[in-house]
Amino acid sequence: MTVPDVLHRARDTARELAWLFKGVMGENAYQTYLDHYERSHAGGDPMTEREFWRDRTDRQDANPEGRCC
């Protein structure tokens, strides 16, 4: 394997890890929502990013998630 190959692969791995980490932190939630919205061909405009995150925490207000001991 040549040096550029190794660098390329390292960059890919780093990207994968960053994606995984963001996913675990929950950062991908808006993108997930947009993807769903686009593919489900619903009418009207999707929520903006700001509206989405507001809606998300407001829904958590009404449906609390447990955290374990």
Place this chain on the structure above:
Amino acid sequence: MSNKQSGSHRHADVLVTNPDLPPVAVDPEQAEAEDRRWTPAKIALWVGIALLGGVSWTILAIVRGETVNAIWFVFAAVCTYLIAYRFYSKFIERNLLKPDDRRATPAEYKADGKDYAATDRRVLFGHHFAAIAGAGPLVGPVLAAQMGYLPGTLWIIIGVIFAGAVQDYLVMFFSMRRGGRSLGQMAREELGVIGGTAALVATLTIMIIIVAILALVVVNALGESPWGVFSVSMTIPIALFMGVYLRYLRPGKVTEVSLIGFVLLLLAIIGGGWISETAWGVELFTLDRITIAWGIIIYGFIAAVLPVWLLLAPRDYLSTFMKIGTIVMLAVAIVVTRPEISVPAVTEYATTGAGPVVAGTLFPFLFVTIACGALSGFHALIASGTTPKMIEKERQTRFIGYGGMLMESFVAIMALVAALSIDRGIYFAMNSSAAATGGTIEGAVAFVNGLGLTGVNLTQEALSTMATNVGEESIVSRTGGAPTLAVGIAQIMQGVFGGAGMMAFWYHFAIMFEALFILTAVDAGTRVARFMLQDSIGNFVPRFRDTSWRTGAWICTAIMVAGWGAILIMGVTDPLGGINTLFPLFGIANQLLAAIALAVCMAICAKRGLFKFLWIPALPLAFAAVVTITASFLKIFSPTPAIGYWAQHTAFRNALDAGEESFGTAKTVAAMEAVVRNTFIQGTLSIVFVVLSIIVIATAILATIKAYRQGGGPGAEDAPTASRIFAPAGLVATPAEKDLEAQWSALEPGKRPARSGH
């Protein structure tokens, strides 16, 4: 063959795949063939794992050297987990659950892009792990270390394989098949009104006791520690800042704000060190335990009524960030430093039950002291509800449910290693109650050396040096497990980063890490309990059902906070020491909840007509039931005052009646009255728990017998829907799965059916 696949072909007519799309599931026969094909490389790999595991267990259990290296704990645990995951969880999958990837999961058929959103299995594994792992697996093993290293290690590893991971996997699977229904709803459906109501009341009571005891752990860790009080209280303004940042400045930048929060957290820890060296800082932040307890009670109320975005959500991000980071860091540090452990395999406390940390013999008290990490009923509340709504494919439940719990078990093993790596004399000085040590260095040295432990010779210098190293005034009687673990982590981490000069930082880092989890669990627990209470009261006063009704929310929050707050204050002021009398209640409550969850699972399996494999949930259910009912009975009926709450109660009441002015560790009449009161409450709670659980288990057994007579029963599963998406089941895709993935990614984007993913 046809018999084996009856589960997956039951709904063959409904689950027709779209002929224009690639298959949504690996052909079962092909998957089976892949599983059964043992190439030489695969055989060599598994033989290697088995051998390494076998050698590690031999060294831990049979070889008796002066010391044992911590690396053997890691190898024994990891090799056993791998074997259990590959063989036992697969056995459960194949024979009991029979997941069918042609069936859509709730995340697909109820998809809304928000709560119901198909999530990549690796991401969901992380989510689920972050939700189940908390302070529990860190604290229990530390307290159980008094019995030696072997009982705890065996129970954590064997318990998780046959009980804890099975419970999580089953509950998650059944909840997924029911559109993500909660454990309480499933109990009502499967066990009827009596069993369901008992399960609900038990869950509510158990949540109160669990929150109270977790809060007690924090109070004990922060009492008389200006550094700890400062840095942990700084998490509140940090979380508020993060909340405002996410709401108004940069919505959705979760990783960014968590990094900022983490840096601020480190500054708070460093700042705490400076403050604890100034006279005004010591004066301002040295708080006694009762004040801290009241602080947590007030904080718990406010946090539970404030909007989620302001405090709870950002603190949760911070806690997840710390959790993943610290656990990875600790695993690396243990492998790098490989501490030598000089604790005996089994100590005399396992048989005499006279251990100063928690009273009671190995059976049953080891199994209630270590709850989380081996079997934790609380997980059933997480594994039903949130996670099942995000699962992409049915077969992934094995990786996420069973695998996620194995991971938590590994955290417990690391906590045990950290606790075992510190000097035994210091361990006992830290974990014996102030009632025994008098809270002074001299008292602690006299008490610990008086225990007559071979090889333990504690000196005053050892205690004061350790206290100075970790930046505390004193480390005597810092019960609750958290400070001991923090000393263990500090010792391990300073071997990798920073040396002895950094020990105080690492100690307070570990305290912060535990306090963060616990405070998150306190507000989330109070909130969840408040909603459960509102729902229950709503049966009589319908207005309480409306969760946006401010007055109702405040009343119910106040009731829940008063419940755990009262137990917390009781624990803090307990003349007998607090944690050693209350911790068994925590474990018993948690295991009884596990028994309830397993009982529900057993009833479900019976209704599915799977009697041949009913032992899979019945075995851990029987064990959990025997352990917790025995432990409860001992707590209720034991004539030994150190163990039986009522024996203690009667002894102190008789002493009061006889006009004595001091008795045992209670030096005043007021303290004696406190013991009488506390043991009454603890004894009553024990009775309540055991009665409720017996009702639930009995109704589950009745439901099982009824199903057996009828050869099965009506299932409450959602109607099957055909799936239109594909994803691999495990961490790494198999060749057949890779092939399907390639076919799916070759599809034009427009033709792909609605789904959400990365």
